Amino acid sequence: MGLKERRKACGYSQESLASAMGVDRTTVGRWERGETEPQPPLRPKLAGLLGLGLAELDALLSPQAVTPEAEGNLDDPTPDGGDDMIRRDFLRLLTVAGTLPALPADEALDAASDFHAMNGHLWQVYQLARSKQGVYPIVRNQLAALTEEMKASRDTTGLCMAAGDLFQLAGELAFDQNRYTDAAASYSLAASASREAGHYDLWACALTRHAYVSLYERQWADAASVLTAAARVAQRGDSRLATRHWVAAVQAQAFAGMGDLKSCERALDEAERVLDLAADSVNGGWLRFDSSRLAEERGARYVELGRLDLAEAALQKALKQAELGRGQSYRRRGAVLADLAVIGAKRRDLDEATAYAREAMDLARRSGSGYVARKLRTLRVELRPVTSDVRAAELDAELAELAA
Structure with missing residues (x-):
């Protein structure tokens, strides 16, 4: 039985279930078609309405068929199960970070430096790869290695920074495949690790990426609240970086979704102040927002607002910039x-x-x-x-x- 059949068995139409959940009917339709999954905060309520436990709901949303090839290897975790194990293990380590046994300080610093260097390389590979999913096995191995390293070190600031970076990349890979629950989990861990490290720009970027999950579920108000927090965190970061301008660009998307043209354009104007920054305002990894994105961001927002002439002009400008070598x-x-x-x-x-x-x-x-x-x-x-x-x-x- 799938979600659609369970809904019908409980006597709900799509409209009535959507009303009870506080979401749009089309959102329920996307859940039933497997295009998206309910975000974690919504799952307890959905499970209650359908008379299911959380584990039963998860099984209903993501049935795992056992293939003939897998029958002989049932002890191996599935890829998704392995991801969950890594995330749970890392979260446990993050919770007790201050009580872990210590390595000598110079060894801890060397380990963190190695992870930062590898992360930077992975972001470059991710951007150059035609098929993003080809990067995923390496990212997953890096996450597992980083988690193991944290078990041996109490001086975790550098490692938490590396984790805040790497979990954002893992979230990007999940998001690109429309696996929004996995993306949200990765972004949440990225935010927690970045906060633990005291790195405000890294933290703000993790929050901004997390807001995209709500944006693509058309949960405009939820996204706006996360972005407000991201903007406050970014204000405490490095003013030479483009962080706060990227937050503003994404805030413009939330405002466009709510039909607020004035607030959208004000946010886009703030985003355009990235033009005042030096060339090193981005790092090519977790922070990539620069002036080459301004035209496409403005065009996309005008499409959402129904301002088609303005949208077309901005989008054609974005294509022209790409032809002139600014890259997309x-x-x-x-x-x-x-x-x-x-x-x-x-x-x-x-x-x-x-x-x-x-x-x-x-x-x-x-x-x-x-x-x-x-x-x-x-x-x-x-x-x-x-x-x-x-x-x-x-x-x-x-x-x-x-x-x-």
Whole structure:
């Protein structure tokens, strides 16, 4: 039995369950289709409404089929189970960090330095990789090694900084595959580790990434509250870094979702102050927000607000900047093209929508990016009123195939 069948067995429609949960009906639909999962704070309430325990709900949301290949190796943890073990072990160590046996200080510093160097390398590999998931096994091994190192050291400040960095990368990999529960867990650990280390910029970035989970569930108010905390933390960080400007850019997305044009533009203006910073305001790892992102951020926000002319101008500027050598990853370019396709669909210009959408789909396939595929789902909504047109029907079928 899946979530949909359980809901029906308990006498709920999608609308009534959504109302009881305090979410939108479309959110329940996405849960049932397996596109997203309920965030951890929502799970106890959902379990209660469906008459389930939390373990039963988890099994319902993520059924684990035993394949013939796995039957002979049941003692090995599944990948997801291994991730949970690493996170639980690290959280336990973080809780008792002050009571761990000590290594000599110089050895602890050397270990932390090694982890920081490896983390920087992994972020570079992540950005250059067409398929982000190819980086994941290395990141997972690094997390396991870092956790083991923490068991032997009481001087954990440097190691906590390394963990705050690495758990953000792990969260990025999960987020790109639309595994939002795993992403949220990684970002929470990143925030806790960064706070333990007293590194405000690292902490603010972890909070900002955590807010994206709420943004993509369209939980605008929840995202805004997390971003308010991130902004306060960033104010205590290094003013030479771009942290506070990235927080502002993401706050603009929350305001756009709430339909607040004035607050959105004020946040975008704050984000543009990144232009006043020196070239070393980013580190290419956990902090990557620079002026090359301004046009695409503004364009995406105007799409959400329905300001199509302003959106198109900003998005075309983003593409032009990329052509001039300012660079865009497959993921970022795919997102820009998906937004331009949505503009075409809103204007009922199906030729334009199809051209942009197919280029975005090609990038999604080549990169394996669930993030770009998720952006393209918005386009399917815009195509519904015109599916009688053969061009729209064909495009919708291609989008459905990509989603599958």
